[in-house]
Amino acid sequence: MFDKETLQKLYRYSYSLSCNEADAYDLLQDAIEKFIKTEVDTKNSTAYIKKVIYNSFVDDCRRKKIIDFENIEENELPADFDIQTLETIQINENLAEQIMLSLEPDEREIIYYWAIEGFSTSEIAEYLGKPKGTILSKIYRMRHRLIEQFNDGSNEILEVI
């Protein structure tokens, strides 16, 4: 059903959402148990597990009121904006964890599909079943916030090239 490599990938997806190793394992374990109890087309088992992980994570956050999941406005987006513009950001490597923690779960999910799975904006939108404009808006906001938060003007920590 799942080999070790797939389990590691699913765990990293889970970690990308939760930013916490214990929670990531917990989410994955619960999702696999749910998968076993449900009759699902095995061709889509990885996608199904990811959906279960995401839904459980959102439910947990709402229950514990950790994060408000808000809808994104799409009207602030420049026409030529794409996920590749994120690659113009150069950051100091030891800032990675701080950056992850500063992002919203939905943004971390996008980062996961972009950095780990190598998806384009269109592919992320299609995979998540969301309009491309919504994904682009999230990326646009994320980029703005990262630059605002981590660029101290000296270009030593974060630089836009």
Place this chain on the structure above:
Amino acid sequence: MKHKDNLKNVMREHIEKHSLSDVQLESLLQIKKSESNEKTRIMAGSNLWILLTAVFVLAIGNVFYFNFTNDLSLDEQIGNEVAKNHIKLKPLEVQTSSLQVIRKYFTELDFIPIDSEILKSSGKKLIGGRYCSIQGVTAAQLRIKDDKTGQIQSLYQTVYDPKVFSGLPELNKNGKPVTVYSKGLAVDIWVEKGLLFALTRENNK
């Protein structure tokens, strides 16, 4: 100070740094294995008659199972649920030996976790907690450890709702905990200061 790299590479390296340990991987593969065994057992009946017999036996089994489940008393249902959750030993959301820290963490409960009279003099140490539920009611699952024996126990606390949990022994009315045996564990259940408690322990029966 480390050097700079583009955001994509830095995030990829950071996420890939996190991986399941061998123990965690093995544990997840075990879940898979039991499922595969079950599927193999079901698929082995390629002969129509064997399949029909299996379906018949399953149907009869289900009838007995559901009748049996429905006949379980409330303390047995709680005991089963608590034992099942304890065996999983899911990761703690907060690790602490302080009840004050526990109280600060569990802000979404309709009650304040307390130290039970039954455990006060036991010398057992609180090691942390996580959110959970008993019979659909949100609860705190606290974990305690006996330093002498190394035994880990789960202590569930939830608000005592007589409509949901009627008929359980109340300590302040001179009641004594009722013990249920489930999945190889003993589970003591009682009501104290308006809270329902369920405590797992090794079965010494």
